[in-house]
Amino acid sequence: MATAALARPHASRLRLHRLGLWLFIISETFLFSALLSSRYFVLGLSRPRELNQALGLGITTVLLLSSLTAYSAEMAAAFGRQPAFRRNLLATMALGSLFLVGVGKEWSEAFHYFAPKTAYGTLFFTLTGVHAFHVVSGLVVLALVYFNGRSGRYTPDDYWPVEGGIKYWHFVDLAWVFIYPTLYLVG
Amino acid sequence: MQESRQRLLFRLGLIVFICGTISNIVEFTLANTVQQGVLVPIAVLALIDAAMIAYVFMHVTQLWRPEE
Numbered sequence: 001m002a003t004a005a006l007a008r009p010h011a012s013r014l015r016l017h018r019l020g021l022w023l024f025i026i027s028e029t030f031l032f033s034a035l036l037s038s039r040y041f042v043l044g045l046s047r048p049r050e051l052n053q054a055l056g057l058g059i060t061t062v063l064l065l066s067s068l069t070a071y072s073a074e075m076a077a078a079f080g081r082q083p084a085f086r087r088n089l090l091a092t093m094a095l096g097s098l099f100l101v102g103v104g105k106e107w108s109e110a111f112h113y114f115a116p117k118t119a120y121g122t123l124f125f126t127l128t129g130v131h132a133f134h135v136v137s138g139l140v141v142l143a144l145v146y147f148n149g150r151s152g153r154y155t156p157d158d159y160w161p162v163e164g165g166i167k168y169w170h171f172v173d174l175a176w177v178f179i180y181p182t183l184y185l186v187g
Numbered sequence: 188m189q190e191s192r193q194r195l196l197f198r199l200g201l202i203v204f205i206c207g208t209i210s211n212i213v214e215f216t217l218a219n220t221v222q223q224g225v226l227v228p229i230a231v232l233a234l235i236d237a238a239m240i241a242y243v244f245m246h247v248t249q250l251w252r253p254e255e
Contacts, residue, residue, distance in 0.1 A: 020247055041217050045226060061208055068204040071244050075196050079189060170244040177236045180211070181229045185218035 014160060022166055025171050028134075032175045035130060036182050039123045047187030048120055050113035052106060054138050057185040059102035060176060066095035067173040070166045077149070077163075080156040089146045092169065096139050103132050127179055132171070141165040169180075203243045209238050 073088035105130070116122040145165045148154070154162050210232045217225050242245045 022247075022250060031220050053215065053219070057211060060211050064204055064207045064211070067240065067244055068200050071200040072197060075193060075200075079193055081193075170240055173228055174237050174240045174245075177207075177233050177240065181214055181218070181233055185214055186226055 001126060010158075011032050017160055017164065021167055025167070028171065031130070032178070036125050036178055039127065039182055042119050042123060043187075045187050047183070048114055050109075051184055052109055053184050055102060055106055055109075055127060056180055059099050059106070059178045061172050062095050062099050062102065063176050066092045066099065067170055069095060070169045074159075074162055074166045077154050077159045078156055082149070082152060085154075085162070086146065089142060089149070091144070092166075093139055094134055094181075097141070100132060100135055102137075103128055103135075124183060127183060131166075131175060131179055134172050134175070138165075138169045172176075199243055201238045206239060210236050 069088045069091040073092060076082075076084035076088060095173050110121075110124060114124070115120060116125045142165055145161050145170070147159065214229050214232050217228055
C-alpha cells in the first residue's frame with residue numbers, strides 16, 4: 001500500500017510525459033498531413049516516371065528495420081539488459097544514417113530530372129527535406145540517450161528518455177510509411 | 188518468466204517488421220502492375236502499417252490503459 005502510494009507521483013509524471021509527447025506527435029502529424037495533401041492538390045494522381053522506386057523501397061525497408069532495432073533497444077532498457085540496449089541503439093543510429101545516405105543519393109538523382117523550382121520538385125524536396133530533418137533530429141536525440149545510457153543512467157524503473165526518444169523515432173518511420181507511396185508509387 | 192516475456196515481445200516486433208516489409212513490397216508491385224485505381228489499396232496498406240507501428244512499437248494504448 002505504502003509502496004503504491006510512493007510510486008504514484010512517478011507514474012503520474014510518466015503519464016504526463018507520454019501525453020505531452022503524443023500531443024507533440026499529433027501536431028507533427030498535421031504538418032506532414034498538410035505537406036502530403038498539397039502533393040495531391042497540386043499534382044493530382046500524376047507523378048514523374050524518373051523516380052528511383054527501387055531505391056525508395058530500399059530506404060523504406062532500412063527505416064522499418066531501424067524501428068525494429070529501436071523497439072528492441074527499448075525492450076532491453078525496460079528489462080535492464082544494458083549491453084543489448086546499447087547494441088540495438090547503435091544499430092538504430094547506423095540504420096538511420098544509412099537511410100540519410102539513401103535520401104542523399106535520391107536527391108542527387110532527382111536534381112537531374114526535376115528542378116526544385118518545378119511543382120513536383122518543390123513538393124519532393126520539401127517533403128523529403130522536412131522528413132530528413134526529423135531523421136537528423138531523431139539521431140541527435142538517440143545519440144544523447146546512448147551517451148547518457150553508457151553510464152547506466154537508465155533503469156527498468158526509470159527510462160523515460162529512452163522511451164520518449166524511441167517513440168519519436170517510430171514517429172519518423174510512421175511518417176515515411178505515408179511519404180513513400182505518396183511520392184514514389186501513386187500515379 | 189521474464190525471459191519468455193522478452194522473447195514474446197521481440198517476436199511481436201519482428202512480426203510487425205515482416206508485415207510492414209511485405210506490405211511495402213505489395214504496394215510497390217501494385218504501383219507497377221495496376222494501371223489505375225491504386226490509391227485506395229495503397230492507402231489502406233499504409234494505414235494498416237501505421238496502425239501496427241502505433242500499436243506495437245509506440246504503445247499507443249498506454250495513453251488510456253490503467254497504470255500498472
